[in-house]
Amino acid sequence: MDSLSSILKSVRLQGSVYFNACFASPWGLDLDQNQRAYFHLIIRGACYLQLGDKKEQLQGGDIIILPHGTAHQLFDDPSSVRVNATGVVPGLIDGINPFEGVGHSQDIDILCGYFNFNNSTPSYFLNALPDVIHLTQEHRTHFSFLDNALSFITQETKMKNLGREILIDRVTELLFVQIMRVYININGNEENIFSALSDRTLSEALQLMHTESDKNWTVESLAKAIGMSRSRFSEHFHNYIGETPMRYLHTCRMEVAKQKIEETESTLNIISEEVGYASDSAFKKAFKKFFGNTPSTFRQKNDK
Incomplete structure (x- = not known):
C-alpha cells in the first residue's frame, strides 16, 4: 500500500x-x-x-x-x-x-x-x-x-x-x-507533508508507520529501513511533516488501537501487542494519555 x-x-x-x-x-x-x-x-x-x-x-x-x-x-x-x-x-x-x-x-x-x-x-x-x-x-x-x-x-x-x-x-x-x-x-514544491508523499524516502517511512505500526520501530531502525542516516532522517522528517518520527508513529498506533477497539472483539492485551506495545500496562497508560479515557472505558462507551 x-x-x-x-x-x-x-x-x-x-x-x-x-x-x-x-x-x-x-x-x-x-x-x-x-x-x-x-x-x-x-x-x-x-x-x-x-x-x-x-x-x-x-x-x-x-x-x-x-x-x-x-x-x-x-x-x-x-x-x-x-x-x-x-x-x-x-x-x-x-x-x-x-x-x-x-x-x-x-x-x-x-x-x-x-x-x-x-x-x-x-x-x-x-x-x-x-x-x-x-x-x-x-x-x-x-x-x-x-x-x-x-x-x-x-x-x-x-x-x-x-x-x-x-x-x-x-x-x-x-x-x-x-x-x-x-x-x-x-503543491509538491515546498517542504510539507504533500511533497513528502512524493519523496521516495519519506513516503516509504510514512508507509511503514501506517502499515507496520506494530513493529518495534526506533528513529534509527526507520532511518535504516529507508536508507538514511538517523540525524538526516529526523531532520528531513520534521522539516516536511512538522513533527518528530516517534510522535507521528505514536499517533498512528493510537488510531490503529482505537479502530481495533471499535471494530473487533480482540482483548486489550492482544491489541496492545498489535500496535507495538511490549506490555499491556504501557499501552493502557499511553491510550489514556492520548484519548483521555482508558481502553476499557472507551470500549464500554462504544458498545452502548
Missing part, C-alpha cells in the same frame, strides 16, 4: 452528495461551520464564493473543497439575500427547490456534497490542508482522471438507476482521492 492510500485509509473517509440542482437568480446560501468537509461543483454558469472577507468568482467546471468545513457563502450576486442552508438543503434533497424559477437573469447548475473523516485522532495530512481548495476546468483538462470522476458523479446524480445511492457514495469517496492526487501534484 502506498503512503497516500495508507493515510487516507486511516482517516476512514466517507462521502456523498446533498443535491444537484438548478438555481435561478437571485439566490444565495449561507453555510455554517461543519464537522464535515464541504464540496461544490459548478456544472454550468457562474457564482461567487465568500469566505470571511475574501470573495472569488467561480465558473462552470470549477470544484471547491472546504476540507475543514469552514463557514462560507455562495451567491449569484453580492446584493442577493443569503438563506441559511440548514433550512434549504433538506428541501433540495427532497426535490423542493426554493430558487427554481425565482428570477430570469441567470441560471446555474450546482452540485453540493460532503466528505466525512474520523476526527478523533489528529491527522497531519488533513490538518495541513488549507481552508479552501479551488480546482478549475483547466485542472480537470490537465488531470483527466479528475474530470472522469466529476463527469461520472454529475451524470449519476441525475439518474434514478438501481443502486444509485451506494454508487454515488463510493464515487464521492473516489472523488476526494482524485482531488488529493491533483492537490499533491500542484
